[in-house]
Amino acid sequence: MLSVVVGFTILLLPPFIFSGAIARLIPALLFLVIPVYTLHRMKPGSLNQLFRTPDLRDSAYIVLFGILNLAITLLIATLLSAQVNPSPNAIFELLSSLAGLKILLFFLITIPQLIGEEVFTILPFLALIVFFQSRMGFSKNRAIVFTWLITALGFGLAHLPAYDWNLIQCILIIGTARLILTLAYIKTLNLWVSTGAHIITDWFLFATALTITP
Numbered sequence: 001m002l003s004v005v006v007g008f009t010i011l012l013l014p015p016f017i018f019s020g021a022i023a024r025l026i027p028a029l030l031f032l033v034i035p036v037y038t039l040h041r042m043k044p045g046s047l048n049q050l051f052r053t054p055d056l057r058d059s060a061y062i063v064l065f066g067i068l069n070l071a072i073t074l075l076i077a078t079l080l081s082a083q084v085n086p087s088p089n090a091i092f093e094l095l096s097s098l099a100g101l102k103i104l105l106f107f108l109i110t111i112p113q114l115i116g117e118e119v120f121t122i123l124p125f126l127a128l129i130v131f132f133q134s135r136m137g138f139s140k141n142r143a144i145v146f147t148w149l150i151t152a153l154g155f156g157l158a159h160l161p162a163y164d165w166n167l168i169q170c171i172l173i174i175g176t177a178r179l180i181l182t183l184a185y186i187k188t189l190n191l192w193v194s195t196g197a198h199i200i201t202d203w204f205l206f207a208t209a210l211t212i213t214p
Helices: 002-011 025-042 046-050 056-081 090-096 101-134 140-158 167-188 191-212
Strands: none
Touching: 002 025, 002 101, 025 046, 025 101, 056 167, 056 191, 090 101, 090 191, 101 140, 101 167, 101 191, 140 167, 167 191
16 A cells, blocks of 8 residues: 555656656656555565456457446536536646657557556555455445445545646546446456556547647
8 A cells, every 4th residue: 555655656746857758657657666566575476366368358348348438437527517617637738739759659658657547546445345344344245335436536536636626526527437447347357457448548538639639
């Protein structure tokens, strides 16, 4: 849990510390590598259980949950925009300033960050399930539901700096998207499935932003 916090803290460091396109890869990699390496050192072999080799069924679930997450996210965003003025993510402004190979590099850099975001959620998800069952006496299903909701809330709150501290937007849109992505992991017990669905969602939104950028 501490390694997850450390990785996330590095991700929040001011952009000028990692200036330049290549340098932006450093915090994204550390965000992923620190908790993954810590888990490997504490429990060798556990990464193979977390990242299972995807089979055909997993591949189908990647597409299914990616489309489902995208559809629900866009629906909630549309409904919310009528009530609250959503704050744009600064990353879309960055995209508008890129061209050519820099766009390709941007997409490549997002891969370790999106994997890291799955690790950032699923490791606490698994730890809290154990805590609720062993320390609080919860049944397995109750522990899963409680942890599913708590980690989705935490994921949404972690996005506050990216969305100008818009609490409602982060909880309702980002938090709901996280529920879908975590459900992909619960269904398959494979972090590659939730990661693949996450990449489909975000890359579609990034590509859409590029097409409408003047």
